[in-house]
Amino acid sequence: MxxxxxxxxxxxxxxxxxxxxxxxxxxxxxxxxxxxxxxxxxxxxxxxxxxxxxxxxxxxxxKVSAPERLILGASYVGLVSDVHKNFAQVTIFSKDQLGRPVPFSALLHVSRGGVRRARAATELVKPGDAVVVKLITNWVPLQVSMEGPELGVVRASCSKCGAPLTWDHDGVLKCHACGHREIRKVSVDYGRKNLHSALIN
Ligand SMILES: [Zn+2]
Missing domain, CATH: 2.40.50.100 (RNA polymerase II/Efflux pump adaptor protein, barrel-sandwich hybrid domain)
Structure with a gap:
């Protein structure tokens, strides 16, 4: 044979x-x-x-499947680590059996950022921002979306002086320490307390 x-x-x-x-x-x-x-x-x-x-x-x-504990369509708290023109890198957090946070690396494409006119991911998020995102793929690379009023940036610091930014008006955050204003895709839950622990799945 x-x-x-x-x-x-x-x-x-x-x-x-x-x-x-x-x-x-x-x-x-x-x-x-x-x-x-x-x-x-x-x-x-x-x-x-x-x-x-x-x-x-x-x-x-x-397709490399995402870990089973990640739920397609569920919201996750994340931390923006890197911002490029077309996408941002976001570390999202799940938790293990003991309740300890487990990080996963995900991508947020500018087209899924929730702002139609946005031409660059830098108009949506900045490194260090805390965000709430929705998981839209369950294979690697994991992809997330900020489309929807409850999704977007929930905590951010001033890029000039580092003080916490507060909500000013639609899509604009203001620093009360130095007066600097910055644009983001802001969640309606911006600044809400205890959001982080509530959203870790
Ligand atoms: Zn400032």
Missing amino acids: PRAKKKKSLAKGLLLPGFYISTIEEFSAKSGAYEDGGGVYSSKVGLPEYDGMEHYVSVKPF
């Missing part, structure tokens, strides 16, 4: 784009794979699926 011998050398684990799978004599490329110079390669992040009868190989896209 020469075919059985060949199967032993076939790629089995997770494939990244451009990874070699087999020769074109062994398999033809179906979805998620392509042929190049006598070889078959993966075009996706995924797991190979071989059809031994038809001699096709396809790559089934692979």
